[in-house]
Amino acid sequence: MxxxxxxxxxxxxxxxxxxxxxxxxxxxxxxxxxxxxxxxxxxxxxxxxxxESSPHIVVSSQDQDDEYLHFSSYYSGSIEGIDGVEAVSPSLLGQAALSFKDNAVGAALHGVYASSEEQTSHVSKDLTSGSFLDLDRSRHGIVIGDNMAEELDASLGDWVTMVDPLAGSSNFKIIGIFDTGTDADETTAYVRLETLQDYFSKEGVVSSINLRVQDPFQADIIAAAIEKDTGLDAVSWIESNKExxxxxxxxxxxxxxxxxxxxxxxxxxxxxxxxxxxxxxxxxxxxxxxxxxxxxxxxxxxxxxxxxxxxxxxxxxxxxxxxxxxxxxxxxxxxxxxxxxxxxxxxxxxxxxxxxxxxxxxxxxxxxxxxxxxxxxxxxxxxxxxxxx
Incomplete structure (x- = not known):
């Protein structure tokens, strides 16, 4: 050639x-x-x-006058049966102050079933000490972020005081410390669901139901199916991170x-x-x-x-x-x-x-x-x- x-x-x-x-x-x-x-x-x-570190779908009440979900056990069972749903975890959110010695910080409290929350949000992978799953066996256990622990000058095994003007005060033992590398380490804390319900006098209600689905990129479709079947508000991670x-x-x-x-x-x-x-x-x-x-x-x-x-x-x-x-x-x-x-x-x-x-x-x-x-x-x-x- x-x-x-x-x-x-x-x-x-x-x-x-x-x-x-x-x-x-x-x-x-x-x-x-x-x-x-x-x-x-x-x-x-x-x-x-x-x-991996957040729920794929968050289900909450559509009623703007009521921020809580009632009959959470019924809804959890119904949602769990929807095709594509892998795990569900009811959660109650609340705000309170945590104090230790002369230090105090504001905390966003998550009342959860640890075993269910682990399936939806994989909290344990970020734990630096202690055990997240021990929450299910500890009525007065609490898991906090490492930055919060540093501000409180507290460590694993210490007892901190939870304070709210209406709910009063209650003592909790630190049974786990996590590090996500995000702002959540400064403000987030986990306690047992029933404990937080009793503390805020919110027996039988939750703020939301967190979901993990088999295919995260199908979360929008599954969220629409949940809204159609239950009449609740379902927001997928795709929608919440749209921007x-x-x-x-x-x-x-x-x-x-x-x-x-x-x-x-x-x-x-x-x-x-x-x-x-x-x-x-x-x-x-x-x-x-x-x-x-x-x-x-x-x-x-x-x-x-x-x-x-x-x-x-x-x-x-x-x-x-x-x-x-x-x-x-x-x-x-x-x-x-x-x-x-x-x-x-x-x-x-x-x-x-x-x-x-x-x-x-x-x-x-x-x-x-x-x-x-x-x-x-x-x-x-x-x-x-x-x-x-």
Whole structure:
């Protein structure tokens, strides 16, 4: 295949130009692979934290005049039977002050059945000491966040006092301390459901029923089914985090524009190399056409050169991107835990699709940018080309 031989000879004739053209593509692909891996990692981590550490659906009363759900056992049983629901956990919310020694903090109290709440929110995975499930066996046990414990200057085993102007005061023993890396560590506390109901004189009622479903991305559909069957208000994690998810989609569109600009800049590196070859090889191109080589074959030679340069650049860029992504992913960064869900390393997700997208898109743009010099070469006048030197 003489076209391939000519294309390779052109490419190897100017090694420095070829090297810079290949490196421009490789750097573009490498940068894009790293950026896509970082974006995939942040997005996956955000969704993971939202999906894994929070209820997928929160069911509450539709009556604005009554913030509590009555007959929670009946509703829990009905909801649990709906297709796709994995676990349910009734919860009573309340506000009170917690004090220890001379320190006091405001607390958002969650009265729960620990075994059920563990199935819906996976609280135990964030525990740094003690046991969350012991709540079911301790009428006066409490589980608090590590930042709250620090403000109170209290530790596991200490007794804190819960104070409310109407409900009075009651003592609770710290049986667990958790660390989520979020603001919840400063304000959230868990106690046994019946204990909180007795404390606030709210026997038999709950604020909400928390749900975990088998497929989190079907939460909207299941929430609609719950509202239809029970007449209650059901809000999925997708609905409650709608603004964040829309922001991610907008960010993705903007980032792809940024990717395209980088690709086109790299593509011009190849185009510049090919234009230089055309200018230097005018006489050779003219002689080829004078020998009867069709113009479409001349075009094909330069398109092939763009393909070769682009392919080498893409492969090298994928290797560079992979190594860089691994390095960045293992690099330790100093961040306060509350800044980003307790992470201490950049969340990098090395997804094979990122390499496919970066490689294919870059390859296509390289071929497109190579079309101009290819067309320029095929449009030369053979006589003028031969006499140009």
């Amino acid at each position: 003489y076209e391939l031989k000519i294309a390779l000879r052109h490419i190897t004739a100017r090694k420095r130009h070829t090297l810079f053209a290949v490196l421009s593509v490789a750097l573009a692909v490498g940068v894009i692979v790293v950026l896509m891996s970082m974006m995939s990692g942040f997005t996956e981590e955000l969704v993971r934290v939202t999906v 964040i998810l829309e922001l991610l989609n907008t960010q993705t569109a903007i980032v792809w524009i940024y990717y395209s600009l980088i690709y086109f800049i790299a593509g011009f590196g190849i185009a510049n190399t090919l234009v230089t070859i055309v200018m230097e090889k005018k006489r050779e191109i003219g002689m080829l056409m004078a020998m009867g080589i069709p113009r479409k074959n001349i075009t094909f030679i330069f398109i092939m050169e763009a393909v070769i340069l682009g392919t080498v650049g893409v492969l090298l860029g994928c290797i560079m991107g992979y190594v860089a992504a691994l390095g960045i992913g293992s690099y330790r960064i100093e961040l306060p835990q509350e800044v980003y869900y307790g992470l201490t390393t950049l969340p990098i997700k090395i997804d094979p699709l990122n390499f496919v997208y970066a490689g294919v898109f870059s390859f296509i743009i390289n071929v497109i940018t190579g079309a101009y010099p290819a067309r320029k070469a095929s449009s030369l006048n053979p006589v003028e080309a031969i006499e140009s030197e």
